[in-house]
Amino acid sequence: MWQVCYNSAMKTIEILDIPFAAVTQHEALDLLENWLDSAQNHIIVTPNPEGVMQARRNREFANALKGADLSLADGTGIILASYLTKKRLPERVRGVDVIFALLERLSKKGRAFTAYFLGGTPGVAASAKSKMESRFPGLTVTGCHHGFFSESDEAKILDEINSLSPDILLVCTGMPRAEIWAARHRQINTRLTLCLGGTMDIMCGKVKLAPPLLRKLGLEWLFRLVCQPSRFRRMLDIPRFILATVKIGVSQ
Numbered sequence: 001m002w003q004v005c006y007n008s009a010m011k012t013i014e015i016l017d018i019p020f021a022a023v024t025q026h027e028a029l030d031l032l033e034n035w036l037d038s039a040q041n042h043i044i045v046t047p048n049p050e051g052v053m054q055a056r057r058n059r060e061f062a063n064a065l066k067g068a069d070l071s072l073a074d075g076t077g078i079i080l081a082s083y084l085t086k087k088r089l090p091e092r093v094r095g096v097d098v099i100f101a102l103l104e105r106l107s108k109k110g111r112a113f114t115a116y117f118l119g120g121t122p123g124v125a126a127s128a129k130s131k132m133e134s135r136f137p138g139l140t141v142t143g144c145h146h147g148f149f150s151e152s153d154e155a156k157i158l159d160e161i162n163s164l165s166p167d168i169l170l171v172c173t174g175m176p177r178a179e180i181w182a183a184r185h186r187q188i189n190t191r192l193t194l195c196l197g198g199t200m201d202i203m204c205g206k207v208k209l210a211p212p213l214l215r216k217l218g219l220e221w222l223f224r225l226v227c228q229p230s231r232f233r234r235m236l237d238i239p240r241f242i243l244a245t246v247k248i249g250v251s252q
Contacts, residue, residue, distance in 0.1 A: 010070075013089055015081050016244055018052050018065050020073045025093045025101065028072060032102055035069075036113065036167055036191050043068045043182050044194045046095035048075030049241035051175050056244075061176035064183035072098065077238065081245040095196040099170065107138035116161050116190070117144040119172025120200040127204035142166055147173035162189040169193045172200035 010031075012019040021028070035042045045068040047055070055062035065071060072093040073079055082089040106113050115132075117125040125144035133139055142164045145157050161169060169190040171178040178195035201207040 011087075012071070013082055013085055013087055015078060015085075016052050016056065016241075018047055018055055018062065018071070020047070020071050020078060020082070020089055022087065022089055023070075023072075023093065024090050025098060028070065028093050028098055029102055029105060031070060032098070032192060033105065036106075038191060041169075041186060041188055041190050042070065042192055043179075043186065044070045044072065044095075044098075044192060045179050045182075046072045046074035046093075046098075046196060047078070047175075049077035049081075050075075050237040052078070053237035053241050053244070054176055058176055060180055060183075064176070064179040067183055067186075068179070077241055077245075081241075084245060095194070096199045096202055099194060099196060099199060102168075103132065103136040103139055107136040109138075111138050112140070113138055113167040114140050114142045114164070115168040115170060116164060116166040117141055117170050117172075117200060118157065118161075119147040119170070119174075119178070120204070120206075121148065122146040124200055124204050124206060127206075128200045131205065132203055147177075158185065158188065165189045167191050170200065171195050172197060174198070 011022045013022055014020070023031070032042075032044070045065055047065055051061075051065070055065055072095060073082070073089050073091075074093065074095050076092060079089050079092050117128055119125060120128070123146070125146055129141040129144050133141055143160055143166070145153075145160075149157060167190065169188065169192065171182055171193060172195075173181065175195070175197055178197070182193045182195050198207060
């Protein structure tokens with residue numbers, strides 16, 4: 001299903017029933033910066049083609065994506081699929097680029113802000129905290145916890161986040177777990193909850209970004225597959241996404 005719809009904040013385009021904000025990265029950054037001055041939490045998600053296909057099989061995940069305040073098109077396939085609509089998404093907006101650009105923007109403005117890092121294997125969040133605080137002088141990471149927490153740990157984590165009241169909550173527990181978790185805890189005491197997959201691994205240097213040329217060509221998926229062959233099964237959703245979008249585009 002293709003649909004152009006509107007809410008009070010922005011225009012969105014639905015691709016296979018998942019909404020994507022029709023915004024540039026600069027416009028997304030403006031939104032996030034404005035939301036930092038609000039009193040309520042805003043959930044940001046970054047679905048790619050794999051995420052869209054997972055959402056078609058997982059209703060709770062689909063509802064989490066649909067209920068987010070900002071859904072960014074993190075995937076070249078999403079942009080190409082939007083070409084089959086009468087209204088195209090203006091550009092790809094990668095989650096990892098957005099968080100680094102936001103931290104840099106705030107720091108350059110001399111703005112002090114706080115964050116809580118949740119995700120990664122044990123040690124990753126703490127390492128990311130150290131590296132990001134060194135890189136961005138305005139940032140203070142007031143708390144962090146790995147993503148392999150139990151149900152009893154979760155209550156402690158929620159209490160800690162609520163008491164610390166960070167400006168930014170970075171949730172990197174993997175898709176769809178992060179998005180579902182964020183939706184379940186929408187009332188958490190923060191201004192921005194960003195669900196950004198494996199971004200924390202990149203922050204700490206555990207995972208490298210794809211070379212610039214591959215990123216420009218939208219071939220990060222190939223780089224990740226070569227580096228992590230275990231991703232092969234989940235990447236089968238990419239051809240499924242292509243077939244689903246082409247089928248619907250032809251029927252329009």
